[in-house]
Amino acid sequence: MENQAILNNTKEINFDAVNGKFGEFGGLFVPPVLEGKLLHLFEVFETARKDASFQEEYAYYLKHFVGRPSPLYYAHRLSQHIGSKIYLKREDLNHTGSHKINNTIGQILLAKRMGATEIVAETGAGQHGVATATAAALFGMKCKVFMGSEDAERQKMNVSRIKLLGAELILTNAGRGTLKDAVDAALGYYIQNPNIYYLLGSQVGPHPYPTMVGYFQSIIGREAKKQFIEREGRLPDNILACIGGGSNAIGLFNDFLKDHEVAIHAAEGGGIGAVLGETAATLTLGRKGVFQGTYSYALTDENGEVYPTRSIAAGLDYPGVSPQHALLKDSNRAEYHLITDDEAIEAFQLLSHLEGIIPAIESAHAIALAQKILKNKPNQISIINLSGRGDKDVERDLT
Numbered sequence: 001m002e003n004q005a006i007l008n009n010t011k012e013i014n015f016d017a018v019n020g021k022f023g024e025f026g027g028l029f030v031p032p033v034l035e036g037k038l039l040h041l042f043e044v045f046e047t048a049r050k051d052a053s054f055q056e057e058y059a060y061y062l063k064h065f066v067g068r069p070s071p072l073y074y075a076h077r078l079s080q081h082i083g084s085k086i087y088l089k090r091e092d093l094n095h096t097g098s099h100k101i102n103n104t105i106g107q108i109l110l111a112k113r114m115g116a117t118e119i120v121a122e123t124g125a126g127q128h129g130v131a132t133a134t135a136a137a138l139f140g141m142k143c144k145v146f147m148g149s150e151d152a153e154r155q156k157m158n159v160s161r162i163k164l165l166g167a168e169l170i171l172t173n174a175g176r177g178t179l180k181d182a183v184d185a186a187l188g189y190y191i192q193n194p195n196i197y198y199l200l201g202s203q204v205g206p207h208p209y210p211t212m213v214g215y216f217q218s219i220i221g222r223e224a225k226k227q228f229i230e231r232e233g234r235l236p237d238n239i240l241a242c243i244g245g246g247s248n249a250i251g252l253f254n255d256f257l258k259d260h261e262v263a264i265h266a267a268e269g270g271g272i273g274a275v276l277g278e279t280a281a282t283l284t285l286g287r288k289g290v291f292q293g294t295y296s297y298a299l300t301d302e303n304g305e306v307y308p309t310r311s312i313a314a315g316l317d318y319p320g321v322s323p324q325h326a327l328l329k330d331s332n333r334a335e336y337h338l339i340t341d342d343e344a345i346e347a348f349q350l351l352s353h354l355e356g357i358i359p360a361i362e363s364a365h366a367i368a369l370a371q372k373i374l375k376n377k378p379n380q381i382s383i384i385n386l387s388g389r390g391d392k393d394v395e396r397d398l399t
Contacts, residue, residue: 005329006140013080013160015381017314018040018183018348020206020207020208020210020211021179021323022210022323022324022326022327023206023326023327023330023331024327025288025295025296025323025324025326025327026207026210026278026295026296026323026324027072027206027207027222027292027294027295027296027323028206028207028293028296029206029290029293029295029296030206030293031191032162032173032193033191033268033297034190034192034194034206036097036121037194038206038207038208039338041110041114041206041208042208042211043174044110044114045084045110045208045211045212045221046214048109048110049162049223050214052182052241053245054109054337056114056149057362058106058107058109059351061105061109062105062136062219065095065097065138066094066101066102066105067093067094067167067253068094068102068219068223069227070089070090070091070093070094070220070224070226071093071114071221071222071227071314072088072089072090072211072224072228072231072383073087073088073090074086074087074231075087075351075355075357076385077087077354077355077365078350078351078354078355081350081372082194082370082371082375082376083290083369083374083375083376084370084374084376084377084378084380084381084382085380085382086370086374086381086384087228087231087236087381087382087383088291088357088383088384088386089153089220089223089252089383089384089385089386090386091220091225091248091385091387092357092359092360092363092386092387092388092390093299093389095134096127096130096131097127097130097360097388097389097391097392098127098131098200098248098360098387098388098389099217099220099248099251099385099387099388100127100128100130100131100132100247100248100388101115101131101134101135101214102203102219102251103128103131103201103213103216103217103218103247104121104128104131104132104134104135104199105135105213105216106212106215107135107197107200107218108132108135108136108138108139108141108198108199109181109218110197110212111141111197111199111217112139113272113274114145117140117141117142117196118141118142118143118144118193118197118198119132119135119141119142119143119144119145119197119199119265120143120145120146120186120189120190120193120196120197120198120199120301121143121144121145121146121186121197121198121199121200121201122145122146122147122179122182122183122185122186122200122201123145123151123158123162123179123182123312124147124148124151124154124178124179124182124244124314124315124316124318124389125151125155125158125200125314125319125360125362125392126157126158126159126161126162126314126316126392127360127388127392128202128317129145129147129158129162129167129275130158130161130162130165131201132145132162132167132199132201133145133162133165133166133167134165135199135309136165136166136167136210137165137166137167140360142168142340143166143168143169144170145162145169145170146170146171146172146182146189146317147159147162147169147170147171147172147182147185148171148172148173148174148175148176148177148178148180148181148182149153149172149177150172150176150177150178150180150181150314150340151173151174151177151178151179151314151317152169152177152287154314154383154396155314156394156395157391157392158392159335160322163166167340168379170185172184172185175308176308176309176310177310178314179244179245179294179314179315179317179318179320179372180295180306180309180318180319181334183204183205183292183318186198187205187292187293188265194335196380197250200213201243201245201247201307202244202246202247202318202320202322203217203245203247203250203322203324203325204245204246204292204293204294204296204318204321204323205248205293206292206293206294206319207294209293210323210324210343212248212261213247213250214247214250214251214322214324216397217247217248217250217251218250218251218254218255219251219253220248220251220385221251221252221253221254221255221256222255224239224252224255224278224330224383224385225255225256226398228358228383231396232267232381233356234237235256235261235262236256236260236262236381236383237262237263237380237382238262238263238264238265238368238373238374238380238383239252239253239256239262239263239265239383239384240266240267240268240295240364240366240382240383240384240385241253241267241268241366241384241387242266242267242268242269242279242313242315242362242363242364242366242385242387243266243268243283243315243316243321243325243383244268244269244311244313244315244316244317244318244326245318245320245321245322245360245382246266246321246322246325247322247389248324248385248388249266249325249385250322250324250325251332251385252273252383252385252395253266253328257328258282258332260333263335264284264328264333264334264335265334265335265336265337265369265373266325266334266335266336266369267284267337267339267365267366267369268280268281268284268316268336268337268338268339268365269281269309269311269313269316269317269342269344269362269365269370270284270312270338270339270340270341270343271309271311271312272310272340272341273337273338273340276301276307277307277308277309277310278310279299279338280299280309280310280311280316280317280318281299281336281338282297282298282318282319282320282359283321283325283329283336284336284337285299285338286298286319286321287300288299288305289301289304289305291320293322294320294323295298295323295389296319296320296321296322296323296325296390297321297326297329298319298320298321299319299320306319307319310363311341312341312345312398313344313360313361313362313364313365314362314364315360315388317367330357333385337369337372337373339365340370341367343365343368343371343372344361344364344365344368345361345364345398346368347359347364347365347367347368347371348361348364348367348393348397348398350392351364351367352365356392357386357389358384358389358390358393358394359388359389360387360389360390360392360393361379361383361390361393362383362386362387362388363386363387363388364390365386366384366385366386366387370382370384389398
């Protein structure tokens with residue numbers, strides 16, 4: 001009964017459901033051609049999430065197609081190395097190899113309800129592109145995936161997977177050819193073709209995407225909390241995740257937000273360090289402003305011009321961030337840390353050598369953060385969200 005009481009001691013973070021606001025952050029900043037479309041999408045989402053048949057269908061695909069629940073694994077050798085007890089939430093074991101499939105299955109079911117026949121998406125590391133192409137193939141829908149040329153070069157395996165799944169891959173050479181540029185291209189296509197369904201992959205962009213993506217990814221934290229309590233009989237001391245836009249992080253964090261005894265930490269893609277133009281540490285170095293349809297933190301100058309970003313992790317190489325994470329930062333409920341490329345590479349190698357688990361270079365940022373903040377804390381127990389597997393990064397020179 002005590003464990004069940006702990007499980008029930010959580011509530012969703014308060015926000016303005018009508019306008020999609022997390023405190024001062026969030027909102028809907030789009031051309032008029034999209035405003036009505038997105039408000040209708042929110043209505044469909046609100047109806048669906050209260051509909052038992054929708055929940056049953058979503059749960060069916062999560063269990064029988066995705067392979068949930070994902071395990072909570074005690075990383076004993078990593079724990080010995082760091083000097084603190086650490087569990088890994090194994091989202092890397094999901095079908096397609098990351099947390100992204102949780103969201104694409106949920107949104108594709110919404111698209112089906114809306115009668116959509118064509119899906120468009122953006123991708124950075126390629127994991128969301130693969131997950132979207134997978135979901136589109138599952139339900140027989142046409143799919144276009146926009147990707148920056150730089151990301152396509154460093155994530156060649158996922159480029160091949162996207163094409164094999166039947167999606168059309170459209171490369172953009174704008175900017176540095178990274179995730180921001182792919183989002184720009186996908187949004188531009190959506191504005192020109194508002195009757196398609198835009199399946200946004202991270203917890204960014206205009207309302208209702210941050211709300212929807214956070215909802216579909218919250219399965220991570222619900223499972224992790226239940227699994228942890230079954231193993232340890234209490235809540236964890238710390239939870240950690242990497243963060244670019246913020247979907248895997250909020251997926252783990254959401255069910256623990258009201259449990260203030262649990263410290264929350266996220267690792268940003270720091271690039272070479274705290275140098276604007278050479279980093280993607282948005283919550284560490286960013287300013288408040290409107291960026292790609294929402295009000296949040298972004299890496300901009302005093303005139304609102306966006307700085308180029310750089311991170312070894314394509315999935316973290318983005319100058320914006322979730323409005324919900326912006327609120328968590330300003331309310332001091334979560335702490336956000338800059339992790340450099342070199343620190344992430346070291347952690348990538350470390351987990352591979354110690355546990356026989358090759359993490360995505362994005363997830364390696366969270367392992368690196370654990371090394372920093374949990375060193376020689378034997379009385380603490382923590383969960384790290386291992387958001388993706390590293391097959392896509394093996395061919396790169398990360399050794």
